[in-house]
Amino acid sequence: MQKNAEFTTTILDWYRQFGRDLPWRRTRDPYAIWLSEIILQQTRIAQGSAYWTRFMERFPTVEALAAASEDEVLRLWEGLGYYSRARNLHAAARQVVAQGAFPRTLEGIRSLKGIGDYTAAAIGSIAFGLPAAVVDGNVYRVLARHFGIETPIGTTAAQKEFTALAQSLLPEACPGDFNQGMMDFGAIQCTPQSPACLTCPLSGSCQALATGRCETLPVKKAGPVIRHRYLTYIYLRCQGETAIRRRPAGDIWQGLWEPFVMEHPDPQHRLPMPAWTASGTLTLLRSEVLHQLTHRSLHADFYLYESPTRPPLPEGFRWIPETELDKYGKPRIFELIINDLNKNN
DSSP states (O other), X not given: OHHHHHHHHHHHHHHHHXXXXXXXXXXXXXXXXXHHHHHTTSSOHHHHHHHHHHHHHHOOSHHHHHHSOHHHHHHHHTTSOOTHHHHHHHHHHHHHHHHTSOOOSHHXXXXXXXXXXXXXXXXXXXXXXXXXXXXXXXXXXXXXXXXXXXXXXXXXXXXXXXXXXXXXHOOSSOHHHHHHHHHHIIIIISOSSSOOGGGOTXXXXXXXXXXXXXXXXXXXXXXXXXXXXXXXXXXXXXXTEEEEEEOOXXXXXXXXXXXXXXXXSBTTBOOOXXXXXXXXXXXXXXXXXXXXXXXXXXXXXXXXXEOSSOOOOOTTEEEEEXXXXXXXXXXXXXXXXXXXXHHHO
8 A cells, every 4th residue: 555655646746747738737627628538539639739729719618519510510620530529529518508517426427428437537537626547548558567467458357457456546635636647647758669767756666667568568459450441532523513411320420521432342343433424524633542540441532523514413412612611521531632622723
């Protein structure tokens, strides 16, 4: 227990001296803290900070976010990926407004759309001082190395073991500071590669350093297989208008807008171009574009189709002036097509 207390004190002392000065750490507003946690779930701080600032300027309160349309929220989210986060954020904002206030218990916070144990613990501890430990990748790494834990992260056993350990280290007086200190310590001091062991205040008690296992801890479970998908995008241009459709549920980019697209089984078995492309001008903008997602590699060709008359399209497409494209939430790959169009104009 004495060693655990020393560990906690060391993390708090380190955080007070070296913790990152981030804008959402200058407030106890649960909305601002929650927004930062959702944005940073799959995003680096350098990129996420700019998005957090834009969201706070456009939607300074949870009421303002709740009153927005989903398209407004998705447009502001463009470039962050994992768009279900934005949809859940919007839905949860409406839950909060319907309840009359942001919930102040872990159970209440967890009841909001898109919030799990980690996010609830982060919001609860930082905004309300609730005694809940966070366990993210940084925390796994610090604990695995310092305490010499070899249970593979990503497993149920590891989640239980590391959560219990982190909870036992949590100080009652300042759980939010400790949680943020652990995250910063893993991001700055105990980094995934080349950790700063020589200047580490925990070096004297670190099991990984003592046994030469800093590069092998934490142990990671085998990752998922990457799926490859092959796509042909056709941007339609007809007298200053273009046709787009909203992506359906059950796949990537649900609810975002895209141009006409065909998906091929594999590179050797590509679908033929639609018959209507023969009645206009078809120009290849770029071929073999690789767009990497977490569990998918998208291989895409971009085409521009120009015609004075509208071609027959499947149900669900909407013709809009090209000048109004910015009003629609789009996946990053559609933005790449638009960039290519602008270069060729």
